[in-house]
Amino acid sequence: MSFKILSIETAFPKKFEYLNKATLNNQKNSKINKIINATGINKRYISSPSEDIISLSVISAKKTLKNINKNKIGFIIFVTQTSPYKLPTAACIMQNELGLSENVFATDINLGCSGFVYSLKLAESLIDLYPDKDLGLIICSDTYTKYIKKNNRSCRPIFSDASASIVVKRTKEKYTGPFNFGSDGSGYKDLILHNKSDNIFMNGAKIAIFTLKKIPNFINNYINKERINLKKIKLIALHQASKYICDNIRKKLNINKKVFFNNYMEIGNTVSASIPILLKRADNKKLIKENDEIIACGFGVGLSWGITKIKWTKIQ
Amino acid sequence: MSFKILSIETAFPKKFEYLNKATLNNQKNSKINKIINATGINKRYISSPSEDIISLSVISAKKTLKNINKNKIGFIIFVTQTSPYKLPTAACIMQNELGLSENVFATDINLGCSGFVYSLKLAESLIDLYPDKDLGLIICSDTYTKYIKKNNRSCRPIFSDASASIVVKRTKEKYTGPFNFGSDGSGYKDLILHNKSDNIFMNGAKIAIFTLKKIPNFINNYINKERINLKKIKLIALHQASKYICDNIRKKLNINKKVFFNNYMEIGNTVSASIPILLKRADNKKLIKENDEIIACGFGVGLSWGITKIKWTKIQ
Numbered sequence: 001m002s003f004k005i006l007s008i009e010t011a012f013p014k015k016f017e018y019l020n021k022a023t024l025n026n027q028k029n030s031k032i033n034k035i036i037n038a039t040g041i042n043k044r045y046i047s048s049p050s051e052d053i054i055s056l057s058v059i060s061a062k063k064t065l066k067n068i069n070k071n072k073i074g075f076i077i078f079v080t081q082t083s084p085y086k087l088p089t090a091a092c093i094m095q096n097e098l099g100l101s102e103n104v105f106a107t108d109i110n111l112g113c114s115g116f117v118y119s120l121k122l123a124e125s126l127i128d129l130y131p132d133k134d135l136g137l138i139i140c141s142d143t144y145t146k147y148i149k150k151n152n153r154s155c156r157p158i159f160s161d162a163s164a165s166i167v168v169k170r171t172k173e174k175y176t177g178p179f180n181f182g183s184d185g186s187g188y189k190d191l192i193l194h195n196k197s198d199n200i201f202m203n204g205a206k207i208a209i210f211t212l213k214k215i216p217n218f219i220n221n222y223i224n225k226e227r228i229n230l231k232k233i234k235l236i237a238l239h240q241a242s243k244y245i246c247d248n249i250r251k252k253l254n255i256n257k258k259v260f261f262n263n264y265m266e267i268g269n270t271v272s273a274s275i276p277i278l279l280k281r282a283d284n285k286k287l288i289k290e291n292d293e294i295i296a297c298g299f300g301v302g303l304s305w306g307i308t309k310i311k312w313t314k315i316q
Numbered sequence: 317m318s319f320k321i322l323s324i325e326t327a328f329p330k331k332f333e334y335l336n337k338a339t340l341n342n343q344k345n346s347k348i349n350k351i352i353n354a355t356g357i358n359k360r361y362i363s364s365p366s367e368d369i370i371s372l373s374v375i376s377a378k379k380t381l382k383n384i385n386k387n388k389i390g391f392i393i394f395v396t397q398t399s400p401y402k403l404p405t406a407a408c409i410m411q412n413e414l415g416l417s418e419n420v421f422a423t424d425i426n427l428g429c430s431g432f433v434y435s436l437k438l439a440e441s442l443i444d445l446y447p448d449k450d451l452g453l454i455i456c457s458d459t460y461t462k463y464i465k466k467n468n469r470s471c472r473p474i475f476s477d478a479s480a481s482i483v484v485k486r487t488k489e490k491y492t493g494p495f496n497f498g499s500d501g502s503g504y505k506d507l508i509l510h511n512k513s514d515n516i517f518m519n520g521a522k523i524a525i526f527t528l529k530k531i532p533n534f535i536n537n538y539i540n541k542e543r544i545n546l547k548k549i550k551l552i553a554l555h556q557a558s559k560y561i562c563d564n565i566r567k568k569l570n571i572n573k574k575v576f577f578n579n580y581m582e583i584g585n586t587v588s589a590s591i592p593i594l595l596k597r598a599d600n601k602k603l604i605k606e607n608d609e610i611i612a613c614g615f616g617v618g619l620s621w622g623i624t625k626i627k628w629t630k631i632q
Binding site: 028076081082083084085086087088089090091092093094095096097101102104105106107108109110111112118121122124125126129147179181182183184185188191192193194195198297301302303304306 | 397399400405407410411412418422426427437438440441499500504507508509617622
């Protein structure tokens with residue numbers, strides 16, 4: 001048994017910021033231009049005190065569940081690192097907020113920019129849990145900006161808040177996989193938030209070096225090992241880290257430029273929500289259609305990375 | 317493909333407390349006796365500022381990995397609600413601390429007292445991830461006492477800190493399952509810790525009512541639905557919530573008293589580590605031996621619950 005993506009919906013905070021003198025802590029114009037040129041990010045979404053991963057996810061999830069029999073949902077996987085609660089599990093709160101059946105497997109997984117790909121692997125096993133429930137709900141939501149102070153020069157120009165909800169449906173045909181994953185905890189201090197801190201620390205240079213050393217080889221090895229026919233790949237959905245990262249990964253891969261589609265410019269780096277938001281936009285723009293093959297690759301905090309192939313289906 | 321439990325090891329903080337006048341905030345002797353009679357808990361482990369879920373897990377995990385080829389570990393599932401970090405993922409930190417291969421699926425799952433049973437279901441799918449890696453590592457560690465103030469009368473007599481590490485190995489024969497799970501987010505405020513708080517709130521009465529209303533029926537329904545032959549069950553491993561909870565669940569089930577084994581008395585309620593610690597002690601005491609059938613049931617914060625059958629194997 002496998003599953004296909006049936007529906008993706010997104011939600012963003014009401015407030016957004018353009019990168020300018022005020023939002024970049026009164027840096028000089030020349031410096032601001034340099035930052036925008038490197039990150040490629042113009043606009044970022046900032047959650048207000050009344051918005052959090054729960055409230056944003058209620059919006060995105062209710063949209064995904066609109067035409068769906070909720071009693072068919074057998075699991076909720078909530079990918080987040082910025083829940084307002086240490087306990088309980090945000091996925092349990094969602095069970096009640098969405099009016100889902102009690103007979104549901106609900107858990108949060110703590111992963112960042114790689115989390116969506118990991119959640120797809122877990123969905124593969126959970127889609128079979130209950131014979132009478134052939135749907136599952138994946139939620140990827142983060143609000144990093146709640147932990148980024150105004151003077152945080154490495155994080156403020158990049159991270160953005162968002163939620164993506166994905167409904168998946170059991171199928172006999174395989175739409176997702178093969179998967180590959182990796183972790184390197186030796187870099188755990190390069191992107192970190194202690195519980196007692198309210199300001200994420202990122203060593204941007206080290207994260208960039210890790211990413212450009214690791215990820216292009218990881219993608220190449222996957223393509224070779226799994227004998228991926230690149231002619232069939234219509235989209236490479238990279239985690240939308242920044243222009244610098246996405247451009248340099250692309251340059252290191254010997255792959256047709258046309259299969260890369262980016263949207264960091266208008267939404268920033270939305271952590272775990274980044275890849276599902278990109279897939280939704282690519283579908284909206286008709287860049288991907290039924291039966292197209294996609295490679296999705298997430299990477300970042302942990303350090304952690306993951307890759308899969310997705311066969312696209314018409315989403316609701 | 318399925319898996320069996322190959323090894324369980326545990327770790328506790330150096331410091332422990334007996335329940336007495338001083339540790340119960342100078343309550344009267346009659347009140348102290350009443351608390352000890354209800355909880356059944358005499359001794360609780362309290363992590364020091366230099367101990368956390370990472371340091372405790374390094375101890376328990378290194379013991380489980382002692383005679384094991386670490387390159388065969390294909391995944392790390394870290395069940396915790398009390399990581400010192402919002403990010404990164406504790407499982408990624410463990411990859412480096414334990415010297416595991418980079419080619420590993422590492423994630424934390426945020427669940428409490430039900431978490432071990434959930435992690436077994438996820439292990440079932442991940443044990444097949446890499447053909448050349450037939451082992452997986454599950455870590456269940458929590459340090460609730462870091463978020464329990466001296467005057468916290470509902471939590472202080474109950475919760476205790478601990479870590480359990482479990483190595484699982486791929487098998488053709490099925491040793492675990494069938495599984496059943498449930499979530500009810502309507503009770504999420506009854507056991508909660510906001511990020512900005514340092515004191516867990518528990519409405520003990522409501523949690524007890526939920527548990528005694530829900531869990532005995534859940535266990536009975538599982539036994540009936542899965543046609544469990546109770547004569548073959550050698551142990552019912554309940555989450556070690558407290559004497560009051562464990563006794564009352566037992567009383568509501570029409571099952572031979574002898575198959576219940578408890579150890580809350582000498583270690584307290586160790587949240588996600590509770591069931592693996594109980595299994596290890598039952599094995600040490602020779603209460604369970606190879607091929608014995610066990611039912612494990614976790615329940616609590618979320619609210620969340622899960623149940624599975626385990627066929628026991630000789631552990632290292």
